[in-house]
Amino acid sequence: MTEHERKIKAEQRERFDFAVIAGWIPPGERVLDLGCGDGRLLRYLKETRDVSGYGVEIDHDSILGCLRNGVDVIQMNIDSGLSGFEDRSFNHVIISQALQTMRATEHILCEMLRVAEEAVVSFPNFAYRNNRTAIASGRMPVSEDLPYDWFDTPNVRFFTIADFEELCARLGIEIRERLAFDELGRPVADDPNLNGSLAFYRLGRRA
Amino acid sequence: MSAENSVGCVTPQTVHFNGPLRLRSGAVLPAFELAYETYGTLNAARSNAVLVCHALSGSHHVAGCYADDPENIGWWDNLIGPGKPLDTNTFFVVGVNNLGGCYGSTGPLSINPETGRRYGAAFPLVMVEDWVAAQARLADHLGIDTWAAVIGGSLGGMQALEWSLQFPDRIRHALVIASAPKLTAQNIAFNEVARQAILSDPDFHDGYYADHGVIPVKGLRLARMVGHITYLSDSQMAEKFGRQLRHGQHRFSYDIDFEIESYLHHQGNKFAGFFDANTYLMTTKALDYFDPAYDYQGNLAAALARAKARFFVASFTTDWRFAPARSREIVFALLHNRLRVVYAEIDCDAGHDSFLLDDKHYHAVLRAYLENIVV
Numbered sequence: 001m002t003e004h005e006r007k008i009k010a011e012q013r014e015r016f017d018f019a020v021i022a023g024w025i026p027p028g029e030r031v032l033d034l035g036c037g038d039g040r041l042l043r044y045l046k047e048t049r050d051v052s053g054y055g056v057e058i059d060h061d062s063i064l065g066c067l068r069n070g071v072d073v074i075q076m077n078i079d080s081g082l083s084g085f086e087d088r089s090f091n092h093v094i095i096s097q098a099l100q101t102m103r104a105t106e107h108i109l110c111e112m113l114r115v116a117e118e119a120v121v122s123f124p125n126f127a128y129r130n131n132r133t134a135i136a137s138g139r140m141p142v143s144e145d146l147p148y149d150w151f152d153t154p155n156v157r158f159f160t161i162a163d164f165e166e167l168c169a170r171l172g173i174e175i176r177e178r179l180a181f182d183e184l185g186r187p188v189a190d191d192p193n194l195n196g197s198l199a200f201y202r203l204g205r206r207a
Numbered sequence: 208m209s210a211e212n213s214v215g216c217v218t219p220q221t222v223h224f225n226g227p228l229r230l231r232s233g234a235v236l237p238a239f240e241l242a243y244e245t246y247g248t249l250n251a252a253r254s255n256a257v258l259v260c261h262a263l264s265g266s267h268h269v270a271g272c273y274a275d276d277p278e279n280i281g282w283w284d285n286l287i288g289p290g291k292p293l294d295t296n297t298f299f300v301v302g303v304n305n306l307g308g309c310y311g312s313t314g315p316l317s318i319n320p321e322t323g324r325r326y327g328a329a330f331p332l333v334m335v336e337d338w339v340a341a342q343a344r345l346a347d348h349l350g351i352d353t354w355a356a357v358i359g360g361s362l363g364g365m366q367a368l369e370w371s372l373q374f375p376d377r378i379r380h381a382l383v384i385a386s387a388p389k390l391t392a393q394n395i396a397f398n399e400v401a402r403q404a405i406l407s408d409p410d411f412h413d414g415y416y417a418d419h420g421v422i423p424v425k426g427l428r429l430a431r432m433v434g435h436i437t438y439l440s441d442s443q444m445a446e447k448f449g450r451q452l453r454h455g456q457h458r459f460s461y462d463i464d465f466e467i468e469s470y471l472h473h474q475g476n477k478f479a480g481f482f483d484a485n486t487y488l489m490t491t492k493a494l495d496y497f498d499p500a501y502d503y504q505g506n507l508a509a510a511l512a513r514a515k516a517r518f519f520v521a522s523f524t525t526d527w528r529f530a531p532a533r534s535r536e537i538v539f540a541l542l543h544n545r546l547r548v549v550y551a552e553i554d555c556d557a558g559h560d561s562f563l564l565d566d567k568h569y570h571a572v573l574r575a576y577l578e579n580i581v582v
Contacts, residue, residue: 030545054542060568063551067575074538074550084539 013144016185017122017198018044021094024120024177024202025049029091032056032116034078034108035098038065046071053090079104082111090116097145097198099123100155109171112203118176119203127160128197130183144183145197161193168203177202212288214246214295217271217281221311224344228306231496234331237320241345242304242311243267246287247295249349255582256351257298258342259283260359260366263434263490264482266310269302270295285565292574297582298355306341307333307489315485316417328414332489335362335497339369346377355580358382360562361529362490365497368537371514372499380580382519382573385526385562387533388507388540389498394528397437398491404429405484414485423484428475430487435474440525440558507536508543518548519576521569523561549576 018041025031029051033042036055039062045051055066055073066073079102093116095108100123102108112119124145125131131141140150148155159167161180168175180188180196188195221242228236244267249256259269261282270281270288287293287300304312307330315330322329346354357367357378364386371381390398405411408426412419439447448467463469503509518541522534531552541548553569555561561569 052545054548060554064568064571064575067549067572067579070579072547072549074542074548075552076535076550084535084542086543089542 013185014040016181017096020179020181020200021045021096021120021122022048024118025051025092027051029053030089032085032090032093034082034093034095034112035101036066036071036073037062037098039069039071039073041094041096042066042071043069078102078108081107082115085111085115087114088117092116092118092120094120096120096122097124100157100159103156105157106167106171109167109173109203113173113205117204120201121203122198122200123159123164125161125180125193125196125199126158127162127193128183129194130197132194143197161196161199164199164201168201172206174204174206175201176204212290213284214271214281214288216274217244217246217268218273219244219267219311222345222348224341224348226344228337228341228344230331230337231334232332236306236313236331239306239313239341240311240317241267241306241313241341242308243345244269244271244281244302245349246270246300246302247298249299249351250582252582253350253352254355255298256346256349256354257293257300258346258354258357258370259287259293259300259302260338260342260357260363261302261305262359262361262363263487263494264478265363266308267302267304267312268310270300283563285563286570286573292570293358293577298577301345301349301351303342303345305333305338307338307486309483309486314483315414315489316483325417327417327485330485330489332492334493335365335369336373338493339366339373342366342370343374343377352377354378354380355582356380356382356577358384359386360384361386361559362494362497365494368499369497371516371518372510375513375515378516380519381514381516382521382576383534383537384519384521385523385529385534385559386520386537387529388500388537390495391533395495397433398495401430401433402488402491404433405488408484411484414488416484422479424479427479427482427484427487428472431478431482432471432475435471437528438558438560440527440556442525443556443558446556507540511537511540511546512544514541514544514546516546518546519551519573520548521551521553521562521572523553523555523558523569525556526559526561528559 027049031051031053033055036057039055042055055071058077063075093112134141179200180192181198183197223240225238265282268281270284272280289296304310307314315326319326357370359367364383367381367383370378405426408423410421411423451466453463499510500507520534522531538550551572555566
């Protein structure tokens with residue numbers, strides 16, 4: 001695959017991820033995107049769902065990227081919580097492939113469902129078949145959804161679909177919808193913890 | 208000054224306003240003058256005007272230089288000019304010396320028409336709200352109904368915030384940099400030390416020093432020395448001066464031993480040579496009293512409910528005078544009101560003074576925000 005093809009593929013894949021998330025965001029909502037990177041997802045949601053809202057990001061270059069994407073961004077460290085954000089001040093809070101880069105996992109999940117009615121979370125499934133194969137052959141996995149070498153990965157929490165769902169149960173978080181996809185972006189129904197490379201969740205507080 | 212990207216030689220102007228201005232203190236100024244400068248061209252739609260508000264010791268001379276004084280470069284020249292982040296090819300930029308100032312606007316050094324002598328201490332205390340009200344008269348004079356943006360650092364940022372509250376329909380973007388929604392006890396404490404330095408100077412003469420032909424130089428010098436300590440970060444002071452000795456050895460006297468002492472004396476002397484003591488006193492009081500939440504039981508979110516502007520808020524990690532947490536207070540009060548805001552927390556070693564520097568990332572962020580403003 002040439003560099004150009006790789007780039008096209010990455011863009012297609014990103015569009016696909018965005019579309020999955022957008023499918024859960026009704027038009028005109030107020031959203032908060034945690035770990036929003038350069039704001040591309042929020043920009044997409046503004047363009048396709050007419051949402052309003054903010055990104056939250058810690059990285060300096062990403063702040064600049066958000067500005068260039070016309071996205072309102074607040075520079076702060078989410079690991080220290082969302083204090084300052086008021087209860088239920090957003091319809092949806094999103095954390096797109098960023099939860100695994102943050103340390104205070106439990107705290108962030110609880111905070112997300114304090115500031116918004118629902119949370120949308122996506123993350124790479126560490127127990128995906130190919131990742132298991134890599135580990136079994138003695139190497140850390142590198143894939144479409146875990147594209148980093150072990151020594152330069154921003155990820156600090158490595159977890160699986162099964163792990164995540166167990167934590168949600170313990171925290172009183174209701175899983176309202178789950179979608180899993182393999183590396184080619186095909187939806188996975190059978191044994192997602194084995195066959196899903198990327199997982200998407202729509203979460204709420206258990207009534 | 209590099210001629211490249213400079214607005215070049217500029218000419219200060221003065222405008223006289225005849226209508227009375229009722230001040231927050233209850234006092235009334237029957238008439239007043241404001242000194243100002245402009246850079247760039249006001250477009251036909253009059254939609255590209257940006258007001259730059261100055262901080263404690265600033266003036267209307269924000270960019271460029273004077274033909275007869277080429278070394279006198281505007282205090283925010285690194286930001287403003289053709290092709291610079293606040294691009295005068297796009298924007299019509301206005302700098303103004305605040306009411307009560309000592310650079311040409313009516314202030315304690317002006318002649319009191321009632322007495323024929325300089326106002327001195329008789330000049331009424333002018334607050335942030337009053338500065339903004341006076342700036343609105345200047346906007347009227349220039350034919351500017353709505354500012355594309357009002358920008359300021361520190362006390363200047365407070366004016367940008369105040370603009371969004373006092374004239375919510377006359378400002379589209381407020382850029383509030385290295386600022387705070389009100390002073391802390393610690394901030395006020397430093398200001399009080401500075402004021403006492405001036406008030407206790409035997410040459411102060413209850414504020415009528417001009418009548419005695421003297422200047423409370425010692426007090427001004429001390430006030431500025433205290434101020435400068437709060438403008439710099441501990442780490443920057445350590446890096447710049449450390450414990451370096453002026454004469455290479457301990458001299459066991461009260462003369463200047465350490466380089467930091469020399470620096471503070473230099474800054475104090477320089478300042479005392481040009482700044483007016485009454486203006487300094489008044490300006491520190493304006494800082495102390497500024498608190499938009501005061502009439503809302505301390506609820507800043509309620510105070511900001513009037514605002515309609517979009518906000519850019521920025522702080523600097525090493526600024527302990529107006530620390531990032533102070534800027535975050537503004538940000539969260541804006542979020543409560545569902546106002547649009549961008550907040551950047553910039554890594555810069557220079558403490559409070561960072562807002563005046565041309566840190567690469569800081570200016571890139573400002574440029575990116577300003578480029579999004581539709582004119």
